[in-house]
Amino acid sequence: MNAVTPSVVDDLRTVLGADRVRTGSTELGLYRRDASNIEGSAGVVCFPETTHEVREVVRVAGRHGVPFVARGSGTGLAGGATPIGGAIVVVLTRMNHVLSVDPVNRLAWVEPGVLNLDLSRAVAHLGLHFAPDPSSQQSCSIGGNVANNSGGPHCLADGVTSAHVLAVEVVLPDGDVVVLGGEGGEGDGLDLRGAFVGSEGMCGIATRICVRLTQNPSDVRTMLFDFDTVEDGARTVSAIIAAGMVPAALEMMDRLCVQAVEAYIHAGLPTEAAAVLLVEVAGPPHGVADDERRIVEIARTHRCRTVRVAQDEAERALLWKGRKTAFGAVARIKPNYYLHDTVVPRRALPAVLEQVYEIADRHGILVMNVFHAGDGNLHPLLVFDKREPGMMEKVHAAGDEIVRVSVAAGGVLSGEHGIGLEKRDLMPLMFGPADLAAQAALRSAFDTTGLANPTKVLPSPAGCGDSHHLPEGAWI
Amino acid sequence: MDLTGFAAAVGPDGPVTIAGLSTRGGAVAGVRCVSAPSGIEWIQADEMTVRCGAGTPIDELAAALAEHGQRTVLPDGGTVGGALAVGRSGIRRLGDGAMRDALLQAVYVGADGAIVTAGGPTVKNVSGFDVCRLLVGSWGTLGFLGDVILRTRPIAPHSQWFARDTSAPLETFAAVHRPVSVLWDGSRVHVLLEGHRLDVADQAARAGLRESAAPPMPPSPRARHLFAPSAVVGVTASLEPGTFLAELGLGVVHAAPDALPAREPDPGVAAIEHRMKARFDPAGRLNPGVAPGAGAASAGTHP
Ligand SMILES: Cc1cc2nc3c(=O)[nH]c(=O)nc-3n(C[C@H](O)[C@H](O)[C@H](O)COP(=O)(O)OP(=O)(O)OC[C@H]3O[C@@H](n4cnc5c(N)ncnc54)[C@H](O)[C@@H]3O)c2cc1C
Numbered sequence: 001m002n003a004v005t006p007s008v009v010d011d012l013r014t015v016l017g018a019d020r021v022r023t024g025s026t027e028l029g030l031y032r033r034d035a036s037n038i039e040g041s042a043g044v045v046c047f048p049e050t051t052h053e054v055r056e057v058v059r060v061a062g063r064h065g066v067p068f069v070a071r072g073s074g075t076g077l078a079g080g081a082t083p084i085g086g087a088i089v090v091v092l093t094r095m096n097h098v099l100s101v102d103p104v105n106r107l108a109w110v111e112p113g114v115l116n117l118d119l120s121r122a123v124a125h126l127g128l129h130f131a132p133d134p135s136s137q138q139s140c141s142i143g144g145n146v147a148n149n150s151g152g153p154h155c156l157a158d159g160v161t162s163a164h165v166l167a168v169e170v171v172l173p174d175g176d177v178v179v180l181g182g183e184g185g186e187g188d189g190l191d192l193r194g195a196f197v198g199s200e201g202m203c204g205i206a207t208r209i210c211v212r213l214t215q216n217p218s219d220v221r222t223m224l225f226d227f228d229t230v231e232d233g234a235r236t237v238s239a240i241i242a243a244g245m246v247p248a249a250l251e252m253m254d255r256l257c258v259q260a261v262e263a264y265i266h267a268g269l270p271t272e273a274a275a276v277l278l279v280e281v282a283g284p285p286h287g288v289a290d291d292e293r294r295i296v297e298i299a300r301t302h303r304c305r306t307v308r309v310a311q312d313e314a315e316r317a318l319l320w321k322g323r324k325t326a327f328g329a330v331a332r333i334k335p336n337y338y339l340h341d342t343v344v345p346r347r348a349l350p351a352v353l354e355q356v357y358e359i360a361d362r363h364g365i366l367v368m369n370v371f372h373a374g375d376g377n378l379h380p381l382l383v384f385d386k387r388e389p390g391m392m393e394k395v396h397a398a399g400d401e402i403v404r405v406s407v408a409a410g411g412v413l414s415g416e417h418g419i420g421l422e423k424r425d426l427m428p429l430m431f432g433p434a435d436l437a438a439q440a441a442l443r444s445a446f447d448t449t450g451l452a453n454p455t456k457v458l459p460s461p462a463g464c465g466d467s468h469h470l471p472e473g474a475w476i
Numbered sequence: 477m478d479l480t481g482f483a484a485a486v487g488p489d490g491p492v493t494i495a496g497l498s499t500r501g502g503a504v505a506g507v508r509c510v511s512a513p514s515g516i517e518w519i520q521a522d523e524m525t526v527r528c529g530a531g532t533p534i535d536e537l538a539a540a541l542a543e544h545g546q547r548t549v550l551p552d553g554g555t556v557g558g559a560l561a562v563g564r565s566g567i568r569r570l571g572d573g574a575m576r577d578a579l580l581q582a583v584y585v586g587a588d589g590a591i592v593t594a595g596g597p598t599v600k601n602v603s604g605f606d607v608c609r610l611l612v613g614s615w616g617t618l619g620f621l622g623d624v625i626l627r628t629r630p631i632a633p634h635s636q637w638f639a640r641d642t643s644a645p646l647e648t649f650a651a652v653h654r655p656v657s658v659l660w661d662g663s664r665v666h667v668l669l670e671g672h673r674l675d676v677a678d679q680a681a682r683a684g685l686r687e688s689a690a691p692p693m694p695p696s697p698r699a700r701h702l703f704a705p706s707a708v709v710g711v712t713a714s715l716e717p718g719t720f721l722a723e724l725g726l727g728v729v730h731a732a733p734d735a736l737p738a739r740e741p742d743p744g745v746a747a748i749e750h751r752m753k754a755r756f757d758p759a760g761r762l763n764p765g766v767a768p769g770a771g772a773a774s775a776g777t778h779p
Binding site for chain 1: 520521522523524545546563564565569573574576577586590591592593594596597598599600601602603604605606607609610612613614618619629630631646649650653654671672673674675678679702703704705706724725726727728741742744745746747748749751752754755756768
């Protein structure tokens with residue numbers, strides 16, 4: 001693969017004009033990483049505004065044999081949008097229009113740079129919303145959601161991004177433009193739409209996306225329970241599911257996290273509890289009332305200390321604020337954090353959390369847990385000060401162990417953040433050579449050039465010990 | 477589950493086909509035929525997951541899950557592997573979501589006879605490329621499913637079909653909250669509602685619906701025609717009421733094969749499919765001659 005040369009920049013400027021092709025040190029510095037700790041290097045940064053322009057940019061990359069990286073808002077946590085080896089960064093934030101909304105059939109065509117929450121706001125007057133709601137929804141793009149198959153608290157009942165993407169217009173790495181899937185959502189032929197969702201920018205660039213919109217529920221009830229042990233909280237989660245209910249959301253915070261959040265937002269959260277469970281049920285009124293009653297009963301059976309049911313929209317917003325500002329709250333304790341993302345079977349939650357505490361303890365790092373308990377999606381948050389000598393090594397070692405115990409418990413490497421560079425070399429924990437070869441085949445059927453965001457997700461065939469391609473700040 | 481035996485039966489070379497209960501077309505004629513392992517390995521009701529052989533009859537799986545108050549979103553009849561390979565949800569897709577989203581992990585035998593794992597065992601997972609999505613609807617042309625882990629769902633406390641005679645089916649469609657199915661036959665709209673009994677009754681009353689039986693499918697031979705959802709009421713206007721059944725919101729029209737125009741496949745998409753097949757099965761030995769989705773009439777518009 002080649003590096004960006006002045007003639008690459010010239011060709012890009014012919015397509016986009018000088019203004020939207022940047023090589024200044026500010027831009028190159030800004031776009032050399034995403035929200036992870038992993039830094040790469042950008043060769044040139046460009047800002048296309050149409051499918052045609054994206055296609056021309058991709059063609060320039062192809063002609064010169066230079067890799068390119070699609071970038072939405074750069075909130076990814078796995079290094080997915082981090083450019084490697086001076087790649088062309090294709091920033092999609094200027095393609096931010098909601099193109100059309102079909103309120104009857106409840107679907108919309110959007111450009112990839114539309115922010116997740118902006119779409120829900122744009123259709124709120126129709127009683128609709130876009131169901132995937134990552135905690136980063138104020139800033140992440142729908143293109144990024146598609147590429148990472150992102151999730152959020154309300155994906156427990158409604159499904160992750162893939163379930164809400166009907167069609168995608170893609171500029172393929174060879175410059176072809178195709179529409180994968182269709183508005184009807186289940187076409188003939190292979191589900192290439194499904195294969196594209198979650199492909200972390202390695203199968204082409206999404207330039208238009210047709211999403212399914214979801215009807216807002218008429219009734220919502222938000223409840224907060226707290227427990228003396230994490231185990232009681234986790235068992236409550238399993239018992240709710242086993243009783244045949246799928247709440248709209250089922251989130252858990254552990255003691256340290258609740259304390260940090262309470263100090264930050266003063267919502268009257270129970271700071272002495274070992275675990276706090278936030279449960280939301282939504283839908284028509286009778287079902288919601290019934291579920292609320294049964295869930296409170298189940299929590300009581302599992303020795304919950306107190307029950308708090310939000311009495312109005314303001315209290316509901318306050319309870320959610322606690323969940324959603326956990327990261328801000330943490331910043332008051334230590335300057336740096338590292339957010340992990342693994343999934344374990346629900347029944348393994350107590351045991352794995354125990355192991356997470358033990359690992360963090362052993363490395364002398366603070367750990368807080370705030371996570372999607374309903375689908376077993378753990379988010380251990382390591383809190384530290386990176387100026388302390390040797391701290392980053394400890395953080396990486398602890399993180400590595402957390403991923404390993406999760407997989408060993410019957411879990412997976414990532415529930416929503418993706419693999420990117422962060423977990424690339426851990427893929428062999430879950431997949432053997434034949435499994436990885438199938439994934440590589442999928443990718444290469446889309447990308448015949450190998451230029452779309454190379455070196456991510458799939459470990460190099462040399463094996464997992466081969467870490468010398470990873471840039472500074474990466475960990476394995 | 478004897479996956480090794482299954483892999484050995486598929487072997488590394490020579491044309492080979494696979495059959496379940498042959499309710500969805502069955503094996504390719506004149507080609508050596510294998511069948512997938514059958515049987516339920518486990519049901520984890522509190523995880524809402526089940527693991528079973530791809531050869532397991534869907535009815536058997538449904539009966540076992542019903543004892544836990546759960547179900548899968550697979551359509552009735554045939555085997556689990558057959559339903560996944562064909563990849564067509566039943567008429568509950570509007571509420572249940574697409575069947576392909578139910579496949580969490582697949583262990584399959586590839587064209588070289590090797591056992592391959594796609595996806596993972598948990599209800600949420602974004603570890604690597606989504607080979608599971610590719611297998612659903614691939615008609616056994618990329619690999620033969622051996623065993624699978626599926627997501628389950630609770631069986632709703634109450635489930636009832638309703639109907640209303642109307643010439644404006646979209647008004648009904650707009651009036652109901654998260655219906656499981658809304659079907660239109662030209663003169664009557666059929667709605668399946670599920671949930672709390674009182675919520676179902678309230679909604680039905682508000683939308684002017686009366687209780688009814690499930691609507692019959694139009695007579696055979698019939699095909700599944702595809703349109704943009706917004707085009708469905710328009711394109712079916714020329715059809716005799718009762719000769720078709722349209723899934724509102726989803727753009728699917730079940731009607732006689734020649735009742736509606738067919739759509740040519742997009743050459744760019746076909747090229748990716750072609751490359752996919754070439755990479756997964758270079759010799760073309762798995763279900764030779766089968767093209768995913770071929771034979772189903774399809775027409776429609778992308779904007
Ligand atoms: C505080 C915080 C909280 C978060 N909470 C959650 C959460 O709850 N759930 C969750 O799932 N994630 C969460 N994330 C992670 C992140 O926000 C999501 O992964 C998000 O979807 C990324 O969107 P983005 O626009 O920032 O993408 P980027 O970071 O810009 O890119 C992410 C990946 O997508 C690719 N990409 C971007 N746009 C396109 C396109 N148009 N076509 C093809 N590929 C493209 C990139 O190449 C890259 O591989 C969180 C992140 C932060 C910082």
